[in-house]
Amino acid sequence: MTRRVCDCMAMASIWLMALLVASGSAWAQMGQPAPGQMGFQGAATPVMEEITSFHDMVNIIIIAITVFVLGLLGWVIIRYNARANPTPSKFTHHTTLEVVWTVVPILILVFIGIFSFKLLFLQYTYPKPDLTVKATGNAWFWEHSYPDQGDFTVTSNMVRDEDLLKEELGEEEFEKKYGALEGTEFLRAVYNDAKPLYAKTGLVRQLSVDNEIAVPVNAVVHMLVTSNDVIHSWTIPSFGSKIQAVPGRITSTWFKATREGIFYGQCSVVCGKDHSSMPIAIRVVKKDVFDRWVEAAKSRDWKKAKSILLAAAPSTAQQKVARAGEGAKR
Ligand SMILES: [Cu+2]
Secondary structure (H helix, E strand, C coil): CHHHHHHHHHHHHHHHHHHHHHHHHHCCCECCCCCCCCCCCECCCHHHHHHHHHHHHHHHHHHHHHHHHHHHHHHHHHHCCCCCCCCCCCCCCCHHHHHHHHHHHHHHHHHHHHHHHHHHHHHHCCCCCCEEEEEEEECCEEEEEEHHHCCEEEEECECCHHHHHHHHHCHHHHHHHHCCCCHHHHHHHHHHHHHHHHHHHCCCCCCCECCCEEEECCCEEEEEEEECCCCEEEEEHHHCEEEEECECCCEEEEEECCCCEEEEEECCCCCCCCHHHCEEEEEEECHHHHHHHHHHHHCCCHHHHHHHHHHHCCCHHHHHHHHHHHHHCC
16 A cells, blocks of 8 residues: 555656656747746856756756655655554664764755856856946836947837837827826726737737847857946846846846847836836847947937848848837837
């Protein structure tokens, strides 16, 4: 009886482990969250790849320990209940067992520590930069400056439901339709009506911005991060980058994006009423595309800058992303 219970538990735990490990990659998406996602977003930098495998390893250890302890509890309940074991033994010490349950957890922690420190050293040992970008948090939008490329600054505002509707209907029609609505009534109406427009344009709600920033693929980027007002946090999940933006201080992180594409992030420390409305959108492109984008951005020709980035990623959905973003100037 006990044997069969143990076998069942072992089988269940193996399935559970396989499911959890698989779920990390199966439901994750590169550059943005996916519905029903369980694990991290797909890794686009070496640091994020290391974070993901470290997480998966620790996850397996945690599940194994939990299943082991659960198994012990089950064994005690079945084998040593009052009916199965009417006369309990009276011993209180078992030296070998006590040494084992002290030493084994220490060894597990040391084992995790080795990989943990390896990851920390990777994150905090800055390779020589190919590019430096300075991010400044504002209530509630991000500015990114490129000091080595002529010190131009890109201001990114989130594309809102009303921006999409204004683009679709025109200012006048928009006013006629929604002008009389207020507060949550207005928000609900524009939310419902803008929903199909996101699918149509390929924009990502709460993540797309009017002006994206760009970095070259396979370039080491040093990020300098600060804030103009309150504490924000500069975060791109697929890059494994997350660093506080503190007013009056410069914090820093680095990343090397090894895949081209669009990568979204958000401010990740509650900073005020529109905290949820300050996403970051980075397009990772080839070096020559990046150079052309820099030239356009330097001359503050944002329309051209946008079209250069889109031409580099010519999917219909993404083309539409930028076109809709044009209407997002606030
Ligand atoms: Cu925030």
